[in-house]
Amino acid sequence: MADYKLYAFGESGNCYKVAMMLALTGTEWERLPVDYFNGETRGEAFRAINEMGEAPVLLHKGKVLSQSGVILDYLAAQTGRFGPENEDERREILRWMLFDNHKFTSYYATLRFLVGLQKSGESPVTEFLRGRAKAAFGIVDKHLAASAFLVGNRLTIADLSLAGYIFFDEETGIDLADYPNILAWRARIAAMPGWKAPYNMVPHAPKARG
Template identity: 65%
Template sequence: MAEFRLHGFGESGNAYKVALMLELCGADWELVPVAFFQGATRAESWRQSVNEMGEVPVLEHRGEVLTQSGVILDYLATVLGKFGARGEQEGREIWRWILFDNHKFTSFYATLRFLYGLQKTGETPVTEFLRGRAKATFGIFEKHLEGRRFVVGDRLTIADLSLCGYAYYDEETGINRADFPNIEAWKARIAATPGWKHPYELMPRAAIG
């Protein structure tokens, strides 16, 4: 059995945040595939035995079970000694961006992609609302990246790994990525990191067909 066991699936950008961290750190890890589209995370037994919050990612390490990608990234930065904060002030800045990511950047965009790009709902008032919120959030991040190479400091940190969770999927969302050139350049910088892999290379897709 590998040292780290990550419960996730290919389409989950939240799981990708953790998978990419493990991969870039050269950790000994394996995927525990979750049959998400068959309702695995909604089963009472899964919630009792794996995560009461009904979400992936879940990381098992040394008998501990961790959930919430931001918490897991913070934990991994400590135990693997990479991509973490140098000092308390930087640590707060990293957490500020991880919270922004979880609350707005990932949440609006990932929900839009799920509905419009994966479930193919077509345009609805909900997708229109989510796209508007996602674009506004992209605009804030685009501005932050002006003149910066990475989110915090001048090197890759877990703040980047959190924010890039959904950056490399190309399912249709109705958002023109060319409108956000700083984000595109930042994505390319992360993808140039030795050991970087696309989400579908790290974790097989769970969707049928």
């Protein structure tokens, strides 16, 4: 029986960030399914596990960890892989993870949820989100023009955090070809031993009923 259990569903890039880390470190784990599209994360039972009402949640040796950034930090310490080598790097990784949560994953993931999964069509909200996402993409693309990875010129959990949603191909109305350094970085991550595409690691959540 795997020590690590992860509440996860396939459509979630935040779950995929953690699944990538587990795959790239060769860590055995067991998936606990999440019936996201039927409201499981908004229900009382799930909120008793994570008051923030979000997946992923990692269970390990009595610990219950939520927020993908916390889980990545924890797994880096547990496995000794992809973490910081000193305090300056630790702060740089934290800086990119906070930017990811505030401006990179956040706008892009919400845009992709509306346009690519809910098929909302275009609206002032999708236009707003796309504008914000493109600004964040520009900043990351420029940074990656000068270095192969976000921090320390090697793969770290900062890359796994920001790259999570970039591997999905649902429609967003943003053409990644406009960000060649992001595409090259994504290819470098995908070439790492053990890497797998999102839905090859975590199956789709059940569709919404009726």
